[in-house]
Amino acid sequence: MRRVPLRGGGEVVVRPIGPDDAPALLAAFHRLSPGSRYRRFMARVDALAPATLRYLTHVDQRDHVALAALDGDDIVGVARCIRLMGEPTVGEVAVTVADSHHGRGLGTALLGLLSAAARAQGFETFRAYVQQDNRPMLEIFEQLGGQVTEKDDEEETVSLDVPIPGDVDRLPDTPAGRAIRAVARDELAARHPRVSP
Numbered sequence: 001m002r003r004v005p006l007r008g009g010g011e012v013v014v015r016p017i018g019p020d021d022a023p024a025l026l027a028a029f030h031r032l033s034p035g036s037r038y039r040r041f042m043a044r045v046d047a048l049a050p051a052t053l054r055y056l057t058h059v060d061q062r063d064h065v066a067l068a069a070l071d072g073d074d075i076v077g078v079a080r081c082i083r084l085m086g087e088p089t090v091g092e093v094a095v096t097v098a099d100s101h102h103g104r105g106l107g108t109a110l111l112g113l114l115s116a117a118a119r120a121q122g123f124e125t126f127r128a129y130v131q132q133d134n135r136p137m138l139e140i141f142e143q144l145g146g147q148v149t150e151k152d153d154e155e156e157t158v159s160l161d162v163p164i165p166g167d168v169d170r171l172p173d174t175p176a177g178r179a180i181r182a183v184a185r186d187e188l189a190a191r192h193p194r195v196s197p
Contacts, residue, residue: 002113002186004069006104012076014113017066021075022057025068028075033099039134040096056080065091065117069106076101079110081118081126091118093126093162095137108140108176112183115164126162143176 001015017025029037029048037045048056059066059080069077076098081091093114097107118126128146130137138158146162168184171177 004106004109004113004183006101006106008104010071010104012069012071012101012106014067014069014077014110016061016117017057017059017068017078017080019054019057021068022053024070024073024075025057025078026053028078028098031074031098031100032096036096036099039131039137040094061117062121065114065121065123067110067114067117069097069101069110071101074098077106077110079107079114081114081123083123084127089122089124090127090161091123091125093128105179107137108179109183111140111144111176112180115180116184119164119166124164126164128160128162130158130160132156132158140176143172143174144180145172145177 001013003011004014005011026048032040034044056066063083064080066078066080068075077096079093079095081093084090084092093111095107095110095114097110115126126146127149128137128141130141132138132151132153133156138160141160141162144162146160148158149161150159152158165171168181171181
């Protein structure tokens, strides 16, 4: 569990998602605007089927790594990656942030924490599928060294492969790279606190 400060004040708690989060995740889904839902699922989705909700909350944190950001009892962000069949070091990545928390640095922080958790499970690359008009997410992935692998003008989507470096000092010197480096260093400090003499 990590406390993450937000741009503009306040903080959230980020921790692994689990089965008990199903009601809060469903409530978070219903709070998303139609546009945010469309960006997350690449389709119009008005409801989460019980099987989908189970899939999103019953994760093994090995082949399906998922983190939730909570503001009080409300889930306001989720980041996950799912290992791809036939590509054991590649995970499809998705980050969703509640409309109320857009522009506060939460998406980048979640991506940083997810990178550390995913790397510990043997992931080396995130594969992201992003709508072409989702400039904020595209910019973050591009700043992290993401390379476009496919562009589908009919579906208006872009596929990018984003490296997950084992050494945070190898992250690009970009705003997103620096933010994720700071998150990763805080994570390392939390795992290995200094002991005063």
